[in-house]
Each structure stands twice: as C-alpha cells, then as structure tokens.
Amino acid sequence: MTDALPGSKFDPMSAEAKADPGKFYSELRAACPFYHREGAKYDFWMLSDYGQIKNEILNDRTVGDWTFKYGNSLRTYAHNTGIVTDTPEHDKWRSFLMPAVVQPTLKSLDPVIKDLAEEIIDAMLAKGGEAELHDDFALPLTGQVMCIMLGAPRENYKLYKHWGDELMMGIYDDPESGRDRAVYPEFAEHFIAMVNERRDLAAKAGVSEPTDEHVGTILSDDFLSRMLAARIDGRPLTDAEIANMCATFLTAGQETSTSLIMNCVWRLQQERETRWERVVANPDLVKIAIEESLRFDPPVLGQCRAATREVEMHGATIPPKGRLFFSIAGANRDPGIFHDPDSFSLDRPLGEAMKHLSFGWGSHLCIGAPLARLDARIGIAALIRRVPTLRMTTGETRRIHPWMNWGRNYMPVSW
Numbered sequence: 001m002t003d004a005l006p007g008s009k010f011d012p013m014s015a016e017a018k019a020d021p022g023k024f025y026s027e028l029r030a031a032c033p034f035y036h037r038e039g040a041k042y043d044f045w046m047l048s049d050y051g052q053i054k055n056e057i058l059n060d061r062t063v064g065d066w067t068f069k070y071g072n073s074l075r076t077y078a079h080n081t082g083i084v085t086d087t088p089e090h091d092k093w094r095s096f097l098m099p100a101v102v103q104p105t106l107k108s109l110d111p112v113i114k115d116l117a118e119e120i121i122d123a124m125l126a127k128g129g130e131a132e133l134h135d136d137f138a139l140p141l142t143g144q145v146m147c148i149m150l151g152a153p154r155e156n157y158k159l160y161k162h163w164g165d166e167l168m169m170g171i172y173d174d175p176e177s178g179r180d181r182a183v184y185p186e187f188a189e190h191f192i193a194m195v196n197e198r199r200d201l202a203a204k205a206g207v208s209e210p211t212d213e214h215v216g217t218i219l220s221d222d223f224l225s226r227m228l229a230a231r232i233d234g235r236p237l238t239d240a241e242i243a244n245m246c247a248t249f250l251t252a253g254q255e256t257s258t259s260l261i262m263n264c265v266w267r268l269q270q271e272r273e274t275r276w277e278r279v280v281a282n283p284d285l286v287k288i289a290i291e292e293s294l295r296f297d298p299p300v301l302g303q304c305r306a307a308t309r310e311v312e313m314h315g316a317t318i319p320p321k322g323r324l325f326f327s328i329a330g331a332n333r334d335p336g337i338f339h340d341p342d343s344f345s346l347d348r349p350l351g352e353a354m355k356h357l358s359f360g361w362g363s364h365l366c367i368g369a370p371l372a373r374l375d376a377r378i379g380i381a382a383l384i385r386r387v388p389t390l391r392m393t394t395g396e397t398r399r400i401h402p403w404m405n406w407g408r409n410y411m412p413v414s415w
Contacts, residue, residue: 010035010046012301012325013173013403021301021329021406026342029330034314037325042074044304044323045316048330050337050357057305057326058361066305066324068364073171073304073404074323082245087363093245094367096212096230100149100223101370112148113374117141117382125386130393133411134262141379142257149371150249151222152194157254163187164250165401171251172402187250188243191224195242198228209236223249252300257372259299259400259407261379264289266408267297267344269392275346280388283381288350290376295356296344301329301406303360329406332356389415 010028011017017024028035029048036045047053057066068090069080083093099105124136131137143157152160163183170180198219202210205218210229219225227242237245268276268289279285302325311318318324333341337355339348359366366372383390390413398410 010037011039012037012046013042018399018403022296022333023342025301025327025330026333029327029334033330034316036316044074044325045313045318046302046325046327047313048327050331050334053326053328053331054357054361057324058357058364065308065311067308068305070306070321071171071304073175074325075171075175081241083248083367084244090363092232096226097223097367100221100226101367103370106370106374109145109148109371110374110378113141113145113378114382116144117379118386120144121382121386130412130414133265133413134258134409137383138258138261138265138379142261142375143254145257145371145375146249146254149223149253150246151220151224160187160250160254164254167247167251168255168402168405172404184243184247187246188239191243191246192239194224195228195239198225202228252366253368253371255400255405255407256299256366256368257375259405260290260293260372260376262408262411263297263299263406264293264376264380265383265390266392266397266411267293269390269413272391275344276384276390278346279380280384283384285346286377286381286384288346288348288353290373290380291350291353291356292344292346292348293376294358295332295338295353297406298328298332298356298358299405299407300358301404302327328357332358387415391415 010024010032012021012024025048028046033048034045035048037043047057067086069085071084083090085093120137120140123140124131127136139161140157143161144154146160147154147157163186166183167180170177170182198210202208202214202218207214207218210219210225211231212226212229215221215225215229219229223245224242227237227245230237232241268279275289279289305324305326307318307320307322307324309320311322313324332338335341338352359369359372393412393414396410396412397408400407400409
C-alpha cells in the first residue's frame with residue numbers, strides 16, 4: 001500500500017483534512033482507495049471505493065465479517081443496543097420507529113414545519129438587517145422539529161444541542177475526556193422522566209403496559225411514546241435502551257439536518273450570482289441543490305464498522321475488532337459514478353446526484369433521511385422566498401468540531 005498523498009501520511013483529523021474534507025477524501029480515493037492509517041492514538045483502515053462500500057459493506061453481503069455493534073466511532077467498546085446493532089436485530093429496532101417517518105406521517109408534518117419556518121424567519125428579520133444563520137435559522141428549525149418528533153417542549157432544543165455536542169465530542173474527537181459519559185446521566189434522567197409521564201397517563205386510563213394501539217389515542221404520537229409502546233422479542237424496552245435511543249436522536253438526528261441546511265446555503269452563497277440568485281429565480285432547483293449538497297458536502301464524512309474476525313481486504317489482514325472507516329465523502333466523488341465529481345453543480349441530473357451514500361445504504365439506510373430532506377426543502381424554500389437578498393456578510397464561516405462530521409455552526413449573513 002502507498003501513502004494516501006505523495007510523501008505524507010493521510011490524517012483525517014489534521015487541520016488540512018478538517019478544513020476541506022471533500023478535497024482531501026477525494027484525493028485519498030484517487031491515490032489509495034484502501035489505506036491503513038497507523039498512529040499512536042488510532043489504528044484503522046480507510047475504504048473509499050464506492051462500489052465496495054455500497055455493494056458489500058452497506059449492503060450486508062459481508063454481514064459475517066463486519067459488525068456495527070461497537071458503534072460508529074474508532075473506539076472499540078461494545079454498544080450493541082438499539083439501532084447500533086446488526087441485521088436482523090437492527091431491523092427490529094427500526095420497525096417501531098418507521099411509522100413516524102413514512103410519507104403519510106411526513107405529509108401531516110409538512111404544514112407544521114412550514115409554519116415553524118415562517119415563525120423563525122419572522123424572528124430573524126425582526127433583528128434588523130443582519131443575523132447569524134446557524135443560531136438564528138438552521139438550528140432553531142431543525143432543533144424544534146426534533147423536539148416535536150420526540151414529543152418534547154420546543155424550547156428544549158438548545159439544551160438538546162448542548163447534550164448532542166458533548167456526546168459527539170466524547171465519542172469522536174476526545175474519547176479520553178469522558179464528556180459523553182459525564183453528560184449521559186443528565187439527559188437519560190430527563191428523557192426517562194418524560195417517558196414516566198406517559199406511563200402515568202396510560203395508568204390513569206387503566207393501561208399498565210401501553211402498546212402501539214395506544215399511540216395517538218391515550219398517548220401522544222411521538223418517538224417517546226413509540227419507544228414506550230414498542231416490543232422487542234415480546235418485551236418492552238428498558239429505560240437504558242430508551243436513553244440510548246434518545247442519544248442517537250441527539251447526535252445523528254438534529255446535527256445532520258442542521259448541517260445539511262447550512263452546507264447547502266453556504267455553497268449557494270459562495271457563487272451567489274450563478275447559484276443563489278438562480279435558485280431564487282427558479283425555486284424548483286431547491287431539490288437538486290439539496291441532493292448535490294448531500295453529495296458534495298456530506299454531513300457525516302464516513303462511518304465505522306469493526307471486523308468480527310480476521311478479514312482479508314486488498315491484500316491486508318484486518319484483525320478481530322479492527323476498525324474499518326468507510327469514506328462517504330470519498331465515495332461521493334467517484335468519477336466512475338459522478339460526472340465532474342469535484343464540482344458543485346445545479347445542472348447535475350437529479351438521479352445522478354441521488355446516488356450519493358450520505359444517508360447510507362441497505363438495512364442501515366438512515367431512518368431520518370426523509371425528515372432531514374423535508375426540513376431542508378421547506379427551510380431553504382422559505383428562506384429564498386422571504387429573504388431573496390440574503391448574502392454572507394464577510395465570507396467567514398466556522399465548521400463544526402467533530403472530525404467525522406461536516407457543517408457550519410457560524411455564518412454571518414445580511415440582507
């Protein structure tokens with residue numbers, strides 16, 4: 001195997017990689033689609049081949065070789081609960097959440113999100129002629145939608161953002177800090193208290209063990225109620241399992257949707273006349289803008305699996321529990337799949353753009369993908385209609401911190 005870049009070691013946690021991960025992962029894929037990253041802190045393998053990621057790793061064809069039970073980071077501790085499991089166990093956990101994200105449910109949620117977007121833009125415009133797009137628009141929209149889906153008060157979104165950030169830092173960037181473990185009891189107690197309120201409500205109605213039939217009748221129709229009513233192999237979820245599921249919502253749900261909106265607006269604003277103004281003039285382009293943003297700037301740059309045994313791959317031997325990081329950002333720029341892959345283009349055919357792997361594939365396709373797309377479609381469409389003269393104030397933005405994620409958490413704008 002050769003170095004990822006001539007004369008250098010490829011480090012996805014380096015300042016260079018963090019500053020422009022799309023370019024960096026694209027160069028890695030071209031130079032070395034299978035790469036062993038060795039270091040004092042981390043030792044893992046990186047795969048960038050689109051076909052192999054989609055058809056083998058994500059399509060469960062090598063389910064005996066790779067496991068998700070150790071989570072989605074480079075840490076090798078056992079998780080193996082909730083959706084952080086392998087098929088067929090993984091499918092059982094998805095099954096009771098799916099009704100909340102199918103098209104009929106999302107259709108009923110559409111006007112709710114539209115009203116919320118209008119309300120948030122009203123508040124942003126009331127600030128005068130300047131705002132900060134992350135805190136004043138993207139986060140309030142996606143954060144409050146997540147609260148609605150969970151069945152929590154909308155004003156909790158800032159607290160949930162804080163907890164999500166602490167979890168992400170502890171899991172991905174600074175595992176020795178224990179920040180994720182330190183914050184866990186706080187958010188677990190919070191969510192279980194809301195579940196207990198639902199238990200009490202059901203008990204007052206004479207129902208000791210709520211099931212699916214009570215969701216939307218005795219209980220509100222939301223994720224917390226669905227988790228309370230769910231059965232896995234005939235048993236209800238434990239409080240620890242519910243808390244772990246809520247941790248997934250905090251890290252994977254809210255952050256991904258927020259980054260999608262921020263990345264998309266950022267790219268449209270970078271070439272304002274040929275991108276932003278073009279979408280303002282033709283709002284039908286919002287859909288391709290979103291999918292091209294997902295391809296070009298995936299909110300999650302890659303995911304991890306662990307070897308269940310010794311695995312031979314590209315002439316290398318990966319030991320049991322050895323970590324494989326598959327590069328979504330690299331695969332999304334494969335010239336064999338995407339024409340001129342290192343360019344952001346509103347003229348890319350929609351079908352081509354949607355071949356991206358940003359929401360995964362197969363049985364581990366992101367369950368929140370339809371909601372993330374809905375948030376972005378409604379939010380960006382409202383923004384270009386209500387604030388067509390929006391522009392970045394200085395051109396300076398700030399990326400989110402975790403190296404495995406990609407988005408803006410600071411973008412000053414004016415109109």
